[in-house]
Amino acid sequence: DADVTQTPRNRITKTGKRIMLECSQTKGHDRMYWYRQDPGLGLRLIYYSFDVKDINKGEISDGYSVSRQAQAKFSLSLESAIPNQTALYFCATSETLAGATDTQYFGPGTRLTVL
Amino acid sequence: AQSVTQLDSHVSVSEGTPVLLRCNYSSSYSPSLFWYVQHPNKGLQLLLKYTSAATLVKGINGFEAEFKKSETSFHLTKPSAHMSDAAEYFCVVSEPSGYSTLTFGKGTMLLVSP
Numbered sequence: 079d080a081d082v083t084q085t086p087r088n089r090i091t092k093t094g095k096r097i098m099l100e101c102s103q104t105k106g107h108d109r110m111y112w113y114r115q116d117p118g119l120g121l122r123l124i125y126y127s128f129d130v131k132d133i134n135k136g137e138i139s140d141g142y143s144v145s146r147q148a149q150a151k152f153s154l155s156l157e158s159a160i161p162n163q164t165a166l167y168f169c170a171t172s173e174t175l176a177g178a179t180d181t182q183y184f185g186p187g188t189r190l191t192v193l
Numbered sequence: 194a195q196s197v198t199q200l201d202s203h204v205s206v207s208e209g210t211p212v213l214l215r216c217n218y219s220s221s222y223s224p225s226l227f228w229y230v231q232h233p234n235k236g237l238q239l240l241l242k243y244t245s246a247a248t249l250v251k252g253i254n255g256f257e258a259e260f261k262k263s264e265t266s267f268h269l270t271k272p273s274a275h276m277s278d279a280a281e282y283f284c285v286v287s288e289p290s291g292y293s294t295l296t297f298g299k300g301t302m303l304l305v306s307p
Binding site for chain 1: 202227236283300
């Protein structure tokens with residue numbers, strides 16, 4: 079079984095709809111992240127959480143919100159989807175290391191299309 | 194602030210020839226550096242990482258990268274390309290703090306021809 083899972087894997091929605099993307103992990107990591115990938119732009123950080131009570135905005139948080147329901151679950155919501163939020167979304171996890179940056183482990187991605 | 198520049202958006206090689214994917218970084222500190230690979234319609238997989246130990250880092254599938262502080266570079270190489278290496282490669286930088294996050298380059302698409 080995959081360590082980091084994302085649901086749904088593909089989603090088509092309409093402008094103005096609310097949508098939630100879910101991420102679960104079995105790696106036991108404290109830290110979780112949401113990224114979006116657009117062609118030619120690499121991955122950009124939307125939100126991140128270093129533990130259940132710690133939520134931080136990333137580079138491109140406008141139009142998104144998150145919820146950390148448990149150590150293993152981190153959800154991304156689009157309150158009112160718009161077409162330029164069409165992208166591939168990745169969840170990632172990492173351990174907490176003092177004074178160092180640990181490897182991030184990525185889920186398989188969710189392809190979201192907003193019409 | 195940290196940043197990373199991948200100097201080529203596309204690199205084309207023939208199978209069996211060497212691969213060089215170029216990456217330059219900017220960081221106020223001694224950074225951690227990573228290379229990730231993304232095969233078509235797949236998630237991201239870690240190839241290798243540098244975290245201030247040996248400057249020549251060996252990764253999976255025959256890839257390696259050398260950290261050169263004087264040149265602020267972390268280029269990815271492989272002696273002999275295989276068809277299965279065709280993918281997008283991302284250079285990633287992070288500053289060595291327990292509270293840091295990753296900054297991704299825009300990616301280099303590696304094309305391998307027979």
